[in-house]
Amino acid sequence: MNTKLVKIKDSEHIADEALIEAARIIRDGGLVAFPTETVYGLGANALDEEAAKKIYAAKGRPSDNPLIAHISCMEELEPLVSHIPEAGRKLAEAYWPGPLTMVFPKSSVVPYGTTGGLDTVAVRMPGDPAARRLIALAGVPIAAPSANTSGRPSPTTAQHVWQDMNGKIEMILDGGPVGIGVESTIVDVCGEIPTLLRPGAITMEMLREIAGTVEIDPAIQGPPKDGLRPKAPGMKYRHYAPHAELLLVEGELEAVIGRINFLAKEKLGQKYRVGVICTDETQNRYRYGEIRSVGQRSRAETIAHNLFAVLREFDDLEVDYIYSESFSRDHLGQAIMNRLTKAAGYHVIRV
Ligand code: TXA
Ligand code: MG
DSSP states (O other), X not given: OOOEEEEOEETTEEOHHHHHHHHHHHHTTOOEEEOOSSSOEEXXXXXXXXXXXXXXXXXXXXXXXXXXXXXXXXXXXXXXXXXXXXXXXXXXXXXXXXXXXXXXXXXXXXXXXXHTTOSEXXXXXXXXXXXXXXXXXXXXXXXXXXXXXXXXXXXXXXXXXXXXXTTTSSEEEEOOSOSSOSOOEEEEOSSSSOEEEEOOSSOHHHHHHHHSOOEEOGGGTSSOBTTBOOSSGGGGSOXXXXXXXXXXXXXSHHHHHHHHHHHHHHHHHTTOOEXXXXXXXXXXXXXXSEEEEOSBTTBHHHHHHHHHHHHHHHHHXXXXXXXXXXXXXXXXXXHHHHHHHHHTTTOEEXX
C-alpha cells in the first residue's frame, strides 16, 4: 500500500482539503494517522468492526486491547454510552476538549471489536482542532490508539508515524510535533468512585478538584503482580520494549549523576553502546556514552514533550544500555515516571 504523507498545518492555517480526503478514507473503512495534542493516533471508523481489525493488524497489537473512540463534540457522546455518570459529566465539562479519556458503560452501537470484548467504551474529545475537524468531517467517532507499532514508544511527530506505518495505512496527516507528548489520562467513571487507569496531563489534583475522591488503579503503580490485572488492558503490556536495557537511577541528584557516570563508563569499557537520559540542568555533568537531555527539571512539561522522541532516538542508535535520571512524581511527573518505569521494565536502582 502507498502511504500518503500530507502536511495539514502551516502556521495557523489548517488545510481542509487533506482533512476531507482523510475523512473519506475513514468513512470507507480505511486507516489514517492524525495528530492530537497528546500523541499521534491511528484512526479508523469506531463503529466498523472490520476497520478496527485493520488497526490491530497495522500495529501488531493484541486484539483484546480496546481502542479509544474520539469524538468532536458533546452530542457525539450520547449515542456511544448507555448512560453518563455524574462524575463523567462534570469532568467532561471541565476538561473536554483535552487530554482526558473516560471509560463509560457502552451502548449497543459500539461493536465489541472496538472495545476488545468489554461492555465499556473509552471516549476522548481531543483538544487539537485539526483532530476534532477530522472527526466532524468523518461523521463517525474515530477509534484511535497511538500510531506506533505495538511495543514501540508512542509517536510524537509524523516522522515517527512514518517509521512505523509506512506501507501499512492509507494516509498520515502531518500537523508537526504534538504539544504534550504523553498519552491522555484515563479515568473509569462507571463505578461509585472514579478510578485513574493511566496518568496523563490531566493530573490527579485536577481530577480531584472536579470529581472529589478519585481512586488509583493499583496496577498502574508497580510491576504487574499475579492476580492484579490492570483495568486498562493496555497497561499490562510493556509499552516500550527497546533493543537496549533501560535502567532508571533514583535518589539524590549528585549520587544519581555519579552512579550513571560509573555505570556508563563500565559498559563502554566492555565495548557496549550506552545512552544517558539527563536534563538541561545536568547535561554537562556526564562524560560517557550518547548523552541526551530530555528537557528541564524545573519544567516537567518539557520532559513529557521529549521523552518518547529520545527513547526512539536511542532505538535508532541501537544502544545496548540506557541509563536515565528519575524525576519528581508530582503532577505531570506521575505520567512521566509511569511511562519511564514501564519502559525500564521496572528496573529502578536507588542510590
Ligand atoms: O492520548 C491518547 O489517549 C492517544 C491519542 C491517539 O488519543 N491514544 C492512546 O490509545 O493512547 P492507546 O490505544 O495507545 O491506549 C489506550 C489505552 C489502552 O491501555 C487500553 O487498554 C485502554 O486505553 N482502554 C481502552 N478502552 C478501555 C476500556 N473500555 N476500559 C479500560 N481501558 C480501556
Ligand atoms: Mg499506545
